[in-house]
């Protein structure tokens with residue numbers, strides 16, 4: 015089997031960035047969120063603990079496994095899950111909240127995918143990287159909140 019093609023290296027979000035991401039989501043409970051490139055699962059776990067039904071997509075098999083293990087260690091497996099999957103191939107239409115910590119080179123293509131697939135009112139929260147055309151509605155400490163209209 016070919017090794018997974020990764021668009022972004024693994025760099026974990028800091029606890030402070032995750033705190034801001036969760037705050038920006040303004041969760042009411044039961045929202046469906048997906049983290050695109052979920053690494054060790056820390057963002058997925060934080061959102062699940064804050065009340066979301068959380069899903070990670072991770073292309074690196076060993077990180078996907080680690081993320082799922084971390085979910086189980088935290089006892090969050092009823093509301094959080096990591097799928098070993100390339101996020102470009104994931105159907106994002108069912109999610110109310112998308113989080114990502116990407117890289118500049120992917121943001122144009124990702125803007126297109128998100129605008130095509132997400133429903134009106136869906137939130138996208140990006141750690142550090144901005145979309146080329148989409149205007150954020152909120153910015154804090156290099157975390158950007160976008161809303162699909």
Ligand SMILES: C[S@@+](CC[C@H](N)C(=O)[O-])C[C@H]1O[C@@H](n2cnc3c(N)ncnc32)[C@H](O)[C@@H]1O
Nearest residue numbers: 020021022025026027051053072073100101115
């Ligand atoms: C910058 S890290 C962010 C990890 C986590 N979201 C966080 O904020 O702590 C990006 C992750 O995306 C994964 N990744 C890269 N390209 C991917 C792709 N095409 N599909 C799914 N995951 C991918 C990498 O393996 C890495 O774990």
